[in-house]
Amino acid sequence: MLFHARHTLTALILSLLLAACSNDSPSQEATPAIVVDHGVIRVPPASPLRTRLKVQSVALHGLPHALSAPALVEADPAHTINVLAPLTGRIVELDVRLGDRVKRGQLLAVMASSDYAQAVTDQQKATDALALAKATLDRAEGVKQAGGAAQKDLDAARSAFIQARAEHDRTQARLDSITSETTHPGSAGHMTVVAPTDGSITALSAAQGAFVNDASAALMTITDLRHVWVTANVAENESAEITPGLSADIVLPSLPGRHVQGTVQSISDVLDADSRRVKARIAVSNADAALKVNMFATATFQVPQTKALLVPQSALLMNNDNVTVFVEVSPWAFRRRTVVLGADEGDQARILEGLQPGARVVVAGGVLIND
Structure with missing residues (x-):
């Protein structure tokens, strides 16, 4: 048993000596991940960081901001026609009512006019x-x-x-001059009044049996509601940002979940004295006639701003009390640079100072070379 114990102790000492000899033997030196040379951080060719760093160029971006204003649906004057009686006379037949939809050439009314009869006789x-x-x-x-x-x-x-x-x-x-697109000659001094266009009767001031004694007064108004305006009331201090051609997104409380797109056609030159607002008229397609005149709405304009230099948030690193980024000065060589930030734009940060357009910065993995 003693021999066995001595043999075991000898084997243990030999294994420790071998391990010590193994630890003392020189080994191949590992490749460094980075090399710092006078403030420039270089990533050697064999460094595993080359697969983990991502570098991209920064550029100027025009970022629109949303500007909202209360609005109202209105008829488009370019698609609104007042139907006039060419002469005085009595309405002997009225074939439409307020709100009716009519087609071009459809009979609206028949008038008996002594003036028309006199014109035919003459x-x-x-x-x-x-x-x-x-x-x-x-x-x-x-x-x-x-x-x-x-x-x-x-x-x-x-x-x-x-x-x-x-x-x-x-x-x-x-x-x-009496017989036109809307009035056709009839018999026995009668004139027929027909619709000049497709649309809806949005105003009616005539009644069967009534006498028309003012030829300049409209019998009715026909509006093609497939094209409407949404008139936004823009605050005085924001009116300079709204220009013709600007796109607008329109939502209506009466049509939840529906967004209507339109384009600003004109801006009023007159400021409302009471509300201190300017009217911006937005042309909107209304093919299904879902938008009704005088509906309330909210118009949101995407107003372009001055272009800003943006970098991903992942490029930003804290260095003491400063925010820094790593800028590529040559292939796989980087230098730390302090930047001044503006407002965040989602996952992007606005750079006010410290970078120029076209600079290449580390946008992923920068923490791995951060001191």
Whole structure:
């Protein structure tokens, strides 16, 4: 047993000596991950950090900011037509009601007008007088050529023809001004009024049996509501940021979940004295007529700002009390640079000082070479 114990102790001592000898033997020196040379951090070719560092260039970006304003749906004047009665008269038939949708050429009303009847009569008389004057002139010219009429008779016939033609042209022009795209001649002094365009009757001031004594007053208004305006009331101090052509996103409380896109068509030159707001009119397509005139809305404009230099948040490192980034000065060589930050833009940081556009910075793995 003693021999066995001595043998075991000897084996243990030999193993310790071998381990000591192994630890004392020189080994191959490992490649450093980084090399610092006068403030420049270099990553050697064999460094494992080369697979973990990500470098990218920084650039200027134009960042829009949202500006919201209360708004109201309005009819587009470019798609609104007032239907006028060309003459005074009585409405004997009214075929539409307020809110009805009509098609181009659809019958709206029938009017009985003594003025229209007089215009038709005058034109018929003028046509007959012109035909008589023409026949008289032809006869006088024939007699003159045969030597059987005086010159004064021919001159009188020619003058009568010229006057008859002028009266005919006047009465025809008068009749043409009455009969237009919206009014067609009828029988017995009646005129028919038809729709000049597709749309909805958004205003109606006529009634069957009523007498129209003001030809300049609209019988009704037809509005094509497939095209509407959303008029935003922009605060005075923000109005300079809204310009024609700017896109707008519109939401309406009465249509939850629906966003409507539009483009600013015009900005009013007049400031409302009471609200201190400026009207910005946004053209909106309304093919399904879901937007109703006078609906409340909120318009949000994406207003462009001055371009800013942005870097990912992952590029920022703390060094004492300063925020720094690692800037590439040559391939796989970096120098620390202090930057001044502006407002955050999501996962990007706005750089106010310390970097120039085109600089290449470490955006991932920078913490691995941070002191």
